[in-house]
Amino acid sequence: MVLLRSRILWKIYAVFVVIILLVAIVVSSGVSRLIEQKTLDEVKQILEVRTLLLSSLVLPYLGEEAATLQSLIKKLGDETHTRFTLIGNEGVVLADSDKDPASMDNHSQRPEVLASQHYGIGITTRFSDTLQTDMMYLARPIRDQHKLLGYARAALPLILIQQRVADSRKAIILGIGIVTLIALFFGFILARHFIRPLLEMTRMAEAMAAGDFSPRLKICRRDEIGRLAQAFNQMAEKSLERIEIINTDRGKLNAILSGMVEGVVAVDGDEKIIHMNQAAALLLRADGLRSLGQPIWEVTRLHDLCDVLNDACKSDGEIKKSMNISYGVNEQVVEMHAVPLKNSAHETVGAMVVLLDVSELRHLETVRRDFVINASHELKTPITAIRALVETMLDDAENMPEETRLSFLNKIANQSLRLSAIVVDLMALSRFELQDEQVQRSVVDLGQVVKCLVQGLKLAAEEKNLTLEYIEPHEPLEIVGDDETLGQAISNLLDNAIKYTSQGGHVTARLYEMGKEAVIEVADTGIGIEPQDKERIFERFYRVDKARSRELGGTGLGLAIVRHIVMAHQGRIEVESRPGSGSTFRLIFKKKLLHNNGEANS
Numbered sequence: 001m002v003l004l005r006s007r008i009l010w011k012i013y014a015v016f017v018v019i020i021l022l023v024a025i026v027v028s029s030g031v032s033r034l035i036e037q038k039t040l041d042e043v044k045q046i047l048e049v050r051t052l053l054l055s056s057l058v059l060p061y062l063g064e065e066a067a068t069l070q071s072l073i074k075k076l077g078d079e080t081h082t083r084f085t086l087i088g089n090e091g092v093v094l095a096d097s098d099k100d101p102a103s104m105d106n107h108s109q110r111p112e113v114l115a116s117q118h119y120g121i122g123i124t125t126r127f128s129d130t131l132q133t134d135m136m137y138l139a140r141p142i143r144d145q146h147k148l149l150g151y152a153r154a155a156l157p158l159i160l161i162q163q164r165v166a167d168s169r170k171a172i173i174l175g176i177g178i179v180t181l182i183a184l185f186f187g188f189i190l191a192r193h194f195i196r197p198l199l200e201m202t203r204m205a206e207a208m209a210a211g212d213f214s215p216r217l218k219i220c221r222r223d224e225i226g227r228l229a230q231a232f233n234q235m236a237e238k239s240l241e242r243i244e245i246i247n248t249d250r251g252k253l254n255a256i257l258s259g260m261v262e263g264v265v266a267v268d269g270d271e272k273i274i275h276m277n278q279a280a281a282l283l284l285r286a287d288g289l290r291s292l293g294q295p296i297w298e299v300t301r302l303h304d305l306c307d308v309l310n311d312a313c314k315s316d317g318e319i320k321k322s323m324n325i326s327y328g329v330n331e332q333v334v335e336m337h338a339v340p341l342k343n344s345a346h347e348t349v350g351a352m353v354v355l356l357d358v359s360e361l362r363h364l365e366t367v368r369r370d371f372v373i374n375a376s377h378e379l380k381t382p383i384t385a386i387r388a389l390v391e392t393m394l395d396d397a398e399n400m401p402e403e404t405r406l407s408f409l410n411k412i413a414n415q416s417l418r419l420s421a422i423v424v425d426l427m428a429l430s431r432f433e434l435q436d437e438q439v440q441r442s443v444v445d446l447g448q449v450v451k452c453l454v455q456g457l458k459l460a461a462e463e464k465n466l467t468l469e470y471i472e473p474h475e476p477l478e479i480v481g482d483d484e485t486l487g488q489a490i491s492n493l494l495d496n497a498i499k500y501t502s503q504g505g506h507v508t509a510r511l512y513e514m515g516k517e518a519v520i521e522v523a524d525t526g527i528g529i530e531p532q533d534k535e536r537i538f539e540r541f542y543r544v545d546k547a548r549s550r551e552l553g554g555t556g557l558g559l560a561i562v563r564h565i566v567m568a569h570q571g572r573i574e575v576e577s578r579p580g581s582g583s584t585f586r587l588i589f590k591k592k593l594l595h596n597n598g599e600a601n602s
């Protein structure tokens, strides 16, 4: 059906039909003309022979009576179905096979008679008034010893010729018609034979254009069309291979880009986004997929980003810049590395920027810097105090009363204790920082650890007139970790609770389980912590009340150490506190699970 709608098929077929019809017309008219000519020649020959015979036949009778001649001519005419006329040398009709010679006019001026005088034979074709039909006349002179005696004329009606030509023309037309029909039929088959593969190729090309490379052409011929079909199939296979390679590469690239921590944004020459990975979308608070094809300045209001991409489009090398992004209270520092995108002809077709969120890095730098400043300051204070006390004692060594000297020495001892406490805490902290990943892992019975610590601090609590209580769990609670460091964390919490609770207060250590977790809770009825300080007390050297902490022998590092230890055990810390009423610190760890084979999880 599709084949019948093929334009090219009908175009070729139309040309074919026109050629066949032209050939048929030319051939049929040529052939019929030839037949007509041949028939006329034949008639002419017949008339020539018959006039020759007539002139020889009538020669002995020319002197006879007119009636004798007339009956002879009539008899000859009837027998040969030819009109014979015998004309005297003056043009008078002596006898005629079809008409009474007396009624006939003088024939000396008849064209065939006139021509025969000059050429020996005269032929004309004309309408005969006598017989009312087209006739061919042929006249030849009758001579006796070069003496002209008259003319013998024979005529045949052309109707016979015309009929014969018409019959043969009919036969020709019929024959050519049949041949034409056969030619048209085979022409159609032939055209279809060549058009069908073209249509199949067109269908295949359309499918390929639509992205379907699976159809293949059947190759069942070895001519040029067969080779073209083979080339088509090869082209489809190669294209499919290439597309698969491109898709795999693109998939890999997308996987790499979307797995990157850095944000990546690429734009074309019109600043329209051609790629935005997840990290970039997250950073710019944009929808990565919906942003595709949109101008960058519509997707984000970050002028620095738009500018750097714009500049990269115009430059030849890398451009580095940093920008601050603030969404609400959150401030982020982002480093941008932009480069132009080039095509194979090294023309700039867009730009790409890699976004690196360095907020954390910057924060860490600040923390580290602050730490160095704080640590030096913390160390400097007792050192300065010790130095001043020692210098005073040296200056006044002889006159200094015994009491003052003892008091100075006590102060020096206190300051050196403080100094050593700071150094010990700092060393612990740096050790934990280094060992974050390598905590010794064994099964720790938390009940044992807490109980020991509480007992060890009982005396200190009593000295401050505090009650220190330990509430045990119903069943032993075990976690996987390092008992020494865990003990240090719990000890720091208990130390703080005792330190920051005034006389007559209560400190309660409690161990309990909460689902799959073990909770160590240290609650006191002490001074409490203001909400704004709650987050910051875990920072190194942060103290709500510096003087008070120092007075109580604090270093400002206790809770920072606690946080490190808890993080190294994949645990978490919760703090509840109300200024003036007391604080509750909770360390929460995953309980040890027993596997079927009895081994502890890690």
Ligand code: ADP
Pocket (backbone or CB within 6 Å): 492, 496, 497, 500, 524, 526, 527, 528, 529, 537, 538, 542, 543, 544, 545, 549, 550, 553, 554, 555, 556, 557, 558, 559, 560, 583
């Ligand atoms: P410090 O050596 O000063 O105690 P920490 O890191 O242990 O340092 O604690 C930081 C700060 O948190 C303390 O200076 C104190 O202000 C506050 N703090 C810690 N524990 C308590 C508590 N139980 N009650 C009230 N404030 C506390």
